[in-house]
Amino acid sequence: MSPFKFHPLTFVWVFILSLSLSVCGFAQNTASVAITGEVATPLNLTLQDLSTFKQVSQKVKERDGKEHEFKGVALIELLEKAGVTTGSKLRGENLAKYVLIKAADGYEVIYALAEIDPEFTSQVIILATEKDGQPIPSGEGPFRIITPNDKKPARWIREVRSIKIAFAKD
Amino acid sequence: MKRWFKQAKFEKHQSGWLFIGLVASFFLFCGLTQSFENDKPTPYTLRYPANFGARYTIPADNPTTKEGVYLGRLLFYEKKLSAGNSISCESCHLQKLAFTDGKALSAGADGSLTTRSSMSLANLLWVRNFFWDGRSPNLEQQAAFPLTNVHEMGQPLEESVAKLRQTALYPPLFKAAFGSDIVTSDHILKALAQFERTLISADSKYDRYLAGIYQPTAQEIRGMELFQNAPNPQKQIRGANCEHCHGGVKTFKELFHNNGLDSIFNDNGRENFTNQPEDKGRFRVPTLRNIMLTAPYMHDGRFQHIEQVLDHYNEHIRESETLSSFLKDVSNEINGKKLMLTQNEKTDIISFLSMLTDSTFITNPEFSNPHLTLKSQ
Numbered sequence: 001m002s003p004f005k006f007h008p009l010t011f012v013w014v015f016i017l018s019l020s021l022s023v024c025g026f027a028q029n030t031a032s033v034a035i036t037g038e039v040a041t042p043l044n045l046t047l048q049d050l051s052t053f054k055q056v057s058q059k060v061k062e063r064d065g066k067e068h069e070f071k072g073v074a075l076i077e078l079l080e081k082a083g084v085t086t087g088s089k090l091r092g093e094n095l096a097k098y099v100l101i102k103a104a105d106g107y108e109v110i111y112a113l114a115e116i117d118p119e120f121t122s123q124v125i126i127l128a129t130e131k132d133g134q135p136i137p138s139g140e141g142p143f144r145i146i147t148p149n150d151k152k153p154a155r156w157i158r159e160v161r162s163i164k165i166a167f168a169k170d
Numbered sequence: 171m172k173r174w175f176k177q178a179k180f181e182k183h184q185s186g187w188l189f190i191g192l193v194a195s196f197f198l199f200c201g202l203t204q205s206f207e208n209d210k211p212t213p214y215t216l217r218y219p220a221n222f223g224a225r226y227t228i229p230a231d232n233p234t235t236k237e238g239v240y241l242g243r244l245l246f247y248e249k250k251l252s253a254g255n256s257i258s259c260e261s262c263h264l265q266k267l268a269f270t271d272g273k274a275l276s277a278g279a280d281g282s283l284t285t286r287s288s289m290s291l292a293n294l295l296w297v298r299n300f301f302w303d304g305r306s307p308n309l310e311q312q313a314a315f316p317l318t319n320v321h322e323m324g325q326p327l328e329e330s331v332a333k334l335r336q337t338a339l340y341p342p343l344f345k346a347a348f349g350s351d352i353v354t355s356d357h358i359l360k361a362l363a364q365f366e367r368t369l370i371s372a373d374s375k376y377d378r379y380l381a382g383i384y385q386p387t388a389q390e391i392r393g394m395e396l397f398q399n400a401p402n403p404q405k406q407i408r409g410a411n412c413e414h415c416h417g418g419v420k421t422f423k424e425l426f427h428n429n430g431l432d433s434i435f436n437d438n439g440r441e442n443f444t445n446q447p448e449d450k451g452r453f454r455v456p457t458l459r460n461i462m463l464t465a466p467y468m469h470d471g472r473f474q475h476i477e478q479v480l481d482h483y484n485e486h487i488r489e490s491e492t493l494s495s496f497l498k499d500v501s502n503e504i505n506g507k508k509l510m511l512t513q514n515e516k517t518d519i520i521s522f523l524s525m526l527t528d529s530t531f532i533t534n535p536e537f538s539n540p541h542l543t544l545k546s547q
Binding site: 031104 | 452
């Protein structure tokens with residue numbers, strides 16, 4: 001037996017390792033939003049990743065009474081990409097799923113999965129990346145949720161860092 | 171149970187010895203569980219007002235028990251857990267000061283100073299990210315830090331374990347709490363965490379007011395309203411917006427903010443832990459319960475007096491990249507840049523803050539040094 005013979009799987013492992021290393025390096029410097037929990041594929045999306053999705057705009061009135069135009073990606077599209085049980089799969093026990101969104105400052109809000117799904121609601125909740133044509137400033141961005149039908153903007157969570165889908169367990 | 175016996179009988183035909191063996195081990199098993207049940211520690215009921223809510227998690231492998239809490243209390247006051255048996259947790263967390271030490275920075279076992287100011291240990295049951303920067307996710311892990319840190323108790327856990335094993339006092343207490351008289355570092359940390367979860371402060375004037383059994387003075391009410399309201403000069407609502415971060419009955423929300431202490435940072439706070447530049451200069455919003463007892467204030471203890479804290483929020487907010495947007499351009503005057511509270515309003519807010527002092531908490535004998543009573547027995 002040659003001492004230099006590698007198990008074929010070795011290459012696969014080396015590849016996965018280098019891939020995950022490069023992903024880690026990325027996550028450290030670039031702001032990103034993680035989508036985790038009850039998903040088929042966990043995602044970690046940067047501004048650049050988000051720009052590859054279909055862009056949607058929403059004009060809303062802020063707490064200051066002024067109208068602003070936010071642009072970004074429909075939250076439902078991101079959930080679909082992550083393989084969350086939306087659309088026809090949103091039935092039965094899946095209706096007991098919620099979406100926990102956390103901000104960099106620790107602020108947290110919850111949506112029921114059905115509140116985001118177009119088969120249940122006509123409003124389009126977006127993960128915004130632009131405000132009035134500019135990147136959302138720090139302290140508010142780079143990622144912010146906009147929920148046009150919420151009269152009080154308390155769930156328009158700023159500085160979004162993670163989105164987790166989970167079952168209500170009680 | 172029935173099925174199990176049937177099977178045993180069936181096996182008897184093959185070998186009588188097997189049956190006898192099985193019956194014997196059955197009784198042995200019953201005997202064992204019996205004695206185990208007798209020694210089981212007694213659950214400890216955590217008591218708090220309903221308005222505090224039950225949003226907390228106690229690790230499944232460390233339920234709170236009377237025996238565990240008592241052991242944790244002894245350990246909290248145990249100097250053997252430090253290098254040279256010189257200090258205990260109490261050295262920096264005194265009950266009479268709501269478990270702070272009255273110092274900006276504290277001296278550890280080797281005399282060197284901690285890098286941040288000691289924190290009050292009240293209502294930790296509800297905290298989910300411990301320390302000023304929130305770097306520790308639970309009390310079990312948190313405790314290893316002061317025990318081993320060179321600026322604090324400075325002793326490796328193995329050494330603490332060895333010292334406690336040599337005592338007559340501790341092995342039976344570990345057995346009562348965790349079922350084994352062999353002292354381990356894991357059980358030291360678990361017992362400390364159990365004791366800390368019982369440090370609940372919920373009997374201040376403010377709590378009595380919320381329970382409808384205390385009528386606040388006019389000044390306290392004015393202070394409470396200023397504390398809670400966001401200023402809105404157009405609608406002539408005066409406020410200091412403290413509630414935005416220090417709100418709720420527990421007077422903190424688990425948030426991280428840069429509250430404008432500096433524009434150039436000596437301590438990067440939460441950024442050290444998350445590596446995210448937006449977290450530079452952000453610190454955890456601490457509880458304001460017992461705040462009149464816990465001077466000096468802020469992560470570095472820079473303010474000696476509560477008046478300086480009010481002056482800070484009113485007049486000295488420092489601009490920086492990461493300054494909280496809830497402290498920018500918030501004013502009681504139209505187009506104002508600063509909060510613009512009057513001197514009287516500041517005093518009113520301080521009178522509300524005084525309502526948060528809980529004298530039951532700082533005199534509760536269940537939180538005091540148990541070694542003192544042990545010695546007198």
